[in-house]
Amino acid sequence: MEVTASKELFTPQKLRKEVIDEGLCPFCGGCAGGCPYLAQYKGRIVQLDHCTLSEGDCYEYCPRTYTDIDAVSQKIFGVPFSGDGIGVAREVFLARSTDPEIREKSQDGGTVSALLSVALAKGIIDAAIVTGMSDGRTPVGLLARNVVTKMSDGKTPVGLLARKKEELLQCIGAGYETVRVLSALNSVPKKSKEKLGIIGLPCQVASLSKRKVSPPQNRVNMDNIKLVLGLFCANKRWLEPGEDRQYINKACGYCWDLTAEFADISVGSGRAKFKDWNTVIVRTKAGAELIDMAKAKGALETQPIPDESLDFEKKASLDKKKRALKNITAKTADRKNLLYLGLSEAIVGKLLT
């Protein structure tokens, strides 16, 4: 048995000190999946054992450790980060699935499920990483490591790879229980050649983006990720299924991103009288191509977004940025210390006025 007596602060300790203990952890799951030392449990990241990695993925890809936002924007869109409303947008409109089966099971318009099934059908991706329910069994190897809260029906949420539309349909309705999506990504074998699509909340998309900027050494090739669908997040999500649904993670007060600005396509509720529609923001070329295919296939029904709706999204999104900056600088009492956020002075100035 090797016993390490070094005083070096290893990554999970760093993560705990700088993120978890500071109340910044949004519980995105980017650290825990695939790591035997970290487990997601009842809205907390728990370090089960002593890890001796000095440069671990858990710290590197945490959306709440230092992130050069400009570098991420440059990598994904080829432009610097603007700090405006809803971020880079090629097109914004309302959409919904034309598939009655999807619509029936969906929270809003079923756009995410429609897009993923088109992507699967067209071979853009071989598998979509989504959250599904299993009858109490967690993936092999994680069996003893992740004690998960069981749903009232005895099922447990797991991140899984859906390769067919039928598998996808089984996961609809669990759309916001995305806590295990990044775990599932971390568990994909390194040598896998499958093209992947992934759906995530803004914090999870941020974690993914950091992986794209500086790809992990010992994980699946990030180039295999062909599609990132982002979900709008207004901080009102429960941490684990079964928890109080009104629970707001205080850490989300430090999040600037409402519309998952680094996704290929971001999807939110159509709100108010369009609440069985989705607001869709197309951000990248890959995103635009998929939308075109979905439209051509007749899988997606669209209509222009009313001006007042678009203004609302822009304002809400900007407000979230301002609120985050205000909370962060209130915490640090230093305009120059933005915790994890690497933003230009100009943008900070604009947001803090």
Added chain:
Amino acid sequence: MPGIDVDAPGSVQLLMGNEAFARGALEAGIGFTASYPGTPASEILSTLASVAKKMNFHAEWSTNEIVALEAAAGASFAGIPAISSMKQNGINVVSDFLVNLGMTGIGKGGLVVVAGDDPSAISSSNEQDSRWICKWMDMPLLEPSTAQEAKEMVKWAFDLSRELDIVCIVRETTRLAHTRGNVKLGELPKTEKKAYFADTWNMCNPTKSKFTAGSFGILHYQLQQKLAKAPAIFEASLFNYYVGPDKPELLIITSGVCQLFSREAVEELKLQDRVGIFRLATSWPLPEKLVEKQLSRAQKVLFVEEINPFIEGSVMELAASFPASKPHIDFYGKRTGHISLFGEQNTDLVISAIAKIMGATYQARDAEYQKGIEEAAKMVPPRSINFCAGCPHRGTYWAVKDALTLDGRNGLATGDIGCYSMGFVAGGFFQERAMHCMGAGIGVANGLGNLKQFGFTQPVIAMAGDSTFYHACIPALINSVYNEANFIFLILDNSATAMTGFQPHPGVGKGATGEQAPVVDMDALCRSLGAKVEVCDPFDLKNTTETLVRLMADEEPGAKVVIMRRVCELVRARREKAPYKMHVDPDKCAGDDCGCKRLCIRLFACPGLMWDKEAGKAKIDEALCTGCGLCTDICPQGAIIKEAV
């Protein structure tokens, strides 16, 4: 090799010290023996039990030491010679009975206690010198040095015990207990024994039986009078003797195995004509005249004994009473730092003490040889204390660790005495945070579990083995029910007293002599006391962890017992084949790319797992793996494969 019961007086057998004690008991004609296992004394009872049926006497593993001694005393009260052997902890356990037994006497049977001390605490939670109890409670004390003497002194102890009507203590230390030596056998008595509890009456005790210790101060005086007869007997004993020149420059006073170390040391230093050795086998009460005579030989005296300065103190007390006209004596020993105050002694230590006093120089080995030894020592790979391959306790501690961590309130485990004591080191993932004596884990939890009014919210898990449960935990469990202490009591039921050599206990359905015995059902017992009882398999990590987490979150008051049930792997392996054939799938094990940082060998650290340096991957050590299958559930890659055999 003939058995311990061979009836061949005059023949010589090679016996382990503990076997020699057992043989002495046989030659003393015992009819009853009772013990609780504990290193270094365990083999005395197991040796006796192996011949008990054949020789028609009673042998039992009792629930604990005090029950054992009380049972043995009962036999003695009824005229049956009885012996009880125990380690130093046992002496503490029996002390309350023992002090009262001094008041009443032991009857006609004869009662001998063998106290096994463990210097350096090699197999103990403590180092302790049991001899003090003799001074404290007025009992005669004998200290044999060799297997032959062990046998002879046990026999003699029975005579003394009957003659003085006192319990006689014979003390061994680990080296004597576990070293083999030639023993010339004596006769085995063939007299029929008849047990009868007779009414006895004496002047000091106005009751129908003398075996009632009461508020009669005179009983203590009576005991002192009995003990006062001992020195005269000891003065004449041939076990006390002097070897050396008539007037040595240095006189060594020693007892037990230290006599052998002292003799060897003097020979090594070639100081036989300058240093003499007085071996004192009857170390309490002192044969004062004899000691005084020996002290008059020299003006320098060195005491060599294990563990405390027991003889040293007694002799110096005696010397303090000498008239001023006597020549001054310089005393050396533990008080002066020449002999260490703790730990086992050995010849080298005694040599350096003598050399220091005598101004002699001594080099044990030439420099080249010493260097060679040091080089060779470096080649021995370091090993830390760990559970055996396939040990159920590894699963228990893994689940305890995960459950306490997941709960997140910095909960703790309080432990007890047994294999699972190793929970305080890496083998048990440093989970055990309090460990003292038998039963103390749950005892301490009774305190921690009643601190709510002071804001105490840390979950507490008390742990005890199955044998420990029967030994010392039941009153504490009753207390937790009665006083509503909040903790989880984990009974690690591996169906054996594994630490001391798989002796049976009340839960296993077998007695000391191998016969079928009734089972005391621990589940039913705990339930009947009002505790909620759950049973887990320590190899089902997921269920065990979930159960513990759930119970920790359970705010409802009341005792919670979780029985972690899986038989000791060493016991299982003797009975049946391994359940699984294990291998590591090299395609799945990502080696150092995994990021797990060799979790399997670094943290989980079952001895059956190893690291293949060339391949850079984990590997099963087929020589050590017992095929238990537990590690399959801890590999993050699912690379450790179990195939049912």
